[in-house]
Amino acid sequence: MPSLLFCGPKMAACGIVISIWGVIMLAMLGIFFSAKSAILIEDVPFTEEDIRDDREPPQNIYRLYSQVAINCFIAAGIYVAVGAVSLCQVRLNKRQEYMVT
């Protein structure tokens, strides 16, 4: 059976830490974007047209907000996957340790 192990214990631990941080932070960002937080207005990719062509303001901006929020949630999901992979790597590393000694 080919080994699924492709990174060392330190790399895997690093991956776990980053993915925990990523999941928490990106999920919270997603929540705040869907709550239309004013502080995050600078991170919403709106243009002059979005404001000018808005029939019932601020629906255009709100739509952008929720779209960024969805991006955040999906990215958080990606980090869940990264975390799961890293966890597997940690397990595999441990098992290999036992096998050697």
Add this chain to the structure above:
Amino acid sequence: MGELLRSEEMTLAQLFLQSEAAYCCVSELGEIGMVQFRDLNPDVNVFQRKFVNEVRRCEEMDRKLRFVEKEIKKANIDIVDTGENPEVPFPRDMIDLEATFEKLENELKEINTNQEALKKNFLELTELKHILRRTQQFFDEMEDPSLLEESSILLEPSEVNRAPLRLGFVAGVIGRERIPTFERMLWRVCRGNVFLRQAEIEDPLEDPTTSDQVHKSVFIIFFQGDQLKNRVKKICEGFRATLYPCPETPQERKEMLAGVNARIDDLQMVLNQTEDHRQRVLQAAAKTVRVWFIKVRKMKAIYHTLNLCNIDVTQKCLIAEVWCPVCDLDSIQFALRRGTEKSGSTVPSILNRMQTKQTPPTYNKTNKFTSGFQNIVDAYGIGSYREINPAPYTIITFPFLFAVMFGDLGHGILMTCAALYLVLRETRLIAQKNDNEMFSMVFAGRYIILLMGIFSIYTGIIYNDCFSKSINVFGSGWSVRPMFDPKVGGNWTFDMLNGSRILQLDPAVDGVFKGPYPIGIDPIWNIASNKLTFLNSFKMKMSVILGVIHMLFGVTLSLFNHLYFQKPINIYLGFIPEIVFMACLFGYLVIIIFYKWVSYNARTSREAPSLLIAFINMFLFQYRDPTVKRLYTGQPVLQSFLVIIALACVPCMLIVKTLVLRRQHMWRKHLGTQNFGGVRVGNGPTEDEAEIIQHDQLAQQSEDEPEFNFADEAVHQAIHTIEYCLGCISNTASYLRLWALSLAHAQLSEVLWSMVMRIGLARRSLGGFFLLSITFFFFSILTVAILLIMEGLSAFLHALRLHWVEFQNKFYSGQGFKFLPFTFESILEGRSEE
């Protein structure tokens, strides 16, 4: 925590150790690690001391053990570390140990020489085997009929009368990298009259002495005549080629090859057995080598310590002088008793306290939490004996000042998590014994980092900064709506919104400002364009307030030093003028900062005068300018009064103190003293005032009190005064680094967010999530590398400076020397002494 306020009370004591019990007593003292031995024979050189022989034997054992350890490491065997603490062996067991080590060393050496010889033999045989095989090929080629024919044709006409051509040859092995030069040399020296054939040996051979793998080649050289043979042999020697005899006939060669192969097989078997034996010996040694090391090093340490003692005239006992903490005298006595019992001696060892005028060493008892902070203080200077120790205050102020510069909720949480990991996994991480220098440094400061992280979370909440974004929990106190309402004074219209890029809210309009945010800074400032103007003013004032409070606290601590050392002059002419000076100038500044914050509201804030101008005018006594508004009535009188008081404090410190000191000295001198056989008694006007000033007999090396020198004292006092007065100003300015660094940190984290994170966030397409996860990865790496580690280090350094320079120079002299008890701890941890 009480013991952290000042260093431990120390006492000098004499130990009378019975010669037969001395060894055991010292070993018990080493186990508890609470006494510092003084060298009683500093003039005797190392080789003339009493136990030099024993020390030498220990060193010899240590050397043997190091040899064994090296061999074990070379064989890739792990040394077993059970963490046990073996007892010190008795001196009579030393011979046994020596014999054991001697035997082990000899055995190992013998194995090594045998193995080396065998390996050399093996190498020679292998080389010979290769030569035989390869040369066979060369000869086979030579017997190739076509080649023979050609040569016979060429030779035929002239060779009729001569004897048949007899070509000699030598065969050998040479390092592969030497081949090209070897070939060239042969060609040149023999003028092209030799014929060299070479072939590479595929598998590398092992060099028996260095056990490196080397690549070699087999060569065979054909030549004619003895002269050439000699030359060729010399060249081979010069190139360190090994020549082997090679029979000429194929039959002989074949037989030899068979013989060699058989011998190689035999040798291989013997080699394997030797290696097995060696492994067994080393494995057995690896199990106990750590314990042996500890035993030997403990013995060596004990004999070193015994060498520091004086020997009694009767040769019956050893006399040692030790520094020890007063509160641990009981446990020291107990250890001595245990030592005496263990040695089987009937005469107890005696501990006798001595009076001395020498300054005892400084000893601060610490635990794993306080030791980090004590180290921060000690790095500046070991405190003088019984001086106020800044460490307990540092525990709070250090992380706090750090956090003022590092104020960010997100970064604080990350830092706390990292430190929590180190703290919670403490025992496991200690057991792992990580040798990485960086890691062990961070690990030693784990509690400092934990507190720094927690305080950063607090200041992050106050600054309302989390990865440069604010968190709006309670709802902002500012509102835009009333600005459009002309009834309450709002003057904005929707046309105005279209025309201008930036509009400023007017807090004087009703309903625009509904009051301060419940905790920290209002989140609305995060997206305001004049955020920096507001935050700079706030943080600057905050730094001055914190700095002045910190320095006033430092000056107050000096009061406790003067009280403890009973120096009333220093209180009246040192501490009081100092604190008055600072309170009048900078304490007043702090008060007017608060006054300005409290007494002006949104409507009146336009009329508020500038504090900076007011403070400058205070020193210039300038109150005529009508454009400068007053903070309160009576301001000129109060301010002038304060400045005059502050200035009046300067001569107090500068001149008066020196004069008073001089008067006291004169008074003491006029009293006169008499010396009664080493005891100096002052004869005062009445019998009651006669005091014993000096007692020579007990203090062996009593130093006279330094002579009073008026000029020296005056200069010293002048320097101190000038330093303090100028220091008040420059140190207050120095605390502005709190503002500067917190500004830098906030700006850097904002830049990081807008340059990295925003790239991922501001995507209109649905595919943005992919970019977002990549940018988040870089964001996290950069946050840790730049904001946590780099910025954290810079904030740490600045906090360190604020403590060492601005805080501690107000009260801390730091001229003591550290208490270095005799202990086995460092030996246990595997560090060798010295």
